[in-house]
Amino acid sequence: MLNRKPANNPAQSYPETVVSAGMRIEGELKSNGNIKIDGVITGKVHTSQDLEIGPNAQIDADLIAQNAVVAGVVKGNITVKKSATILETGKVIGNISCTQIGIREGAYFNGACRMQEPKPAAVRDLPEPEAEEEEQ
Numbered sequence: 001m002l003n004r005k006p007a008n009n010p011a012q013s014y015p016e017t018v019v020s021a022g023m024r025i026e027g028e029l030k031s032n033g034n035i036k037i038d039g040v041i042t043g044k045v046h047t048s049q050d051l052e053i054g055p056n057a058q059i060d061a062d063l064i065a066q067n068a069v070v071a072g073v074v075k076g077n078i079t080v081k082k083s084a085t086i087l088e089t090g091k092v093i094g095n096i097s098c099t100q101i102g103i104r105e106g107a108y109f110n111g112a113c114r115m116q117e118p119k120p121a122a123v124r125d126l127p128e129p130e131a132e133e134e135e136q
Contacts, residue, residue: 017047021056035065037072051080055089062094077111 016033019025023039031047038054043061045051051065057072067083070090077094078084084098088106095111099118103109 015052016049019057021054053090055087 014034015036017029017031017035019029019035019037019039019041021038025039025041025043027043029035029041029043029045032049033047034049034052035045035047036052036054037045037057037059039056040058041061044064045059045061046064047066049066051063051068053059053063053068053070053072053074055071057074059072059074060076061074062076063074063078063080065080067085068078068080069085069087070078070092071087072089073091073093075093077096078092079097081099083100083102084096085102086092086104086107086109088104090104091108093110096109096113097116098113099116101113101115
């Protein structure tokens with residue numbers, strides 16, 4: 001997810017915040033950009049963009065993001081506006097709230113999933129068909 005370059009902003013293709021393996025954070029991590037976590041976090045993680053949990057990550061926190069990809073261990077609730085994906089190496093113990101979910105074969109998920117219905121695309125106002133006049 002984070003490796004794809006959005007067409008409208010190529011700068012967002014990489015994480016702005018990286019918690020590398022060997023790092024430990026206790027408390028709240030907030031960002032307006034993409035976050036990639038390979039270390040240990042206890043507390044809360046909140047971003048308005050995308051969140052990637054690496055295969056070596058150990059998270060004991062609630063997560064809030066636009067999209068999330070989990071390849072490590074998450075003990076906590078995940079709330080995303082769009083898509084949550086648990087990869088083959090991912091383990092989630094907690095509830096997930098999302099619009100789309102993907103769980104790969106081999107992934108572990110123990111919790112409840114609450115899905116919001118996607119918002120329908122805006123319907124454009126189409127012109128009314130002109131009524132055909134009857135011949136007299």
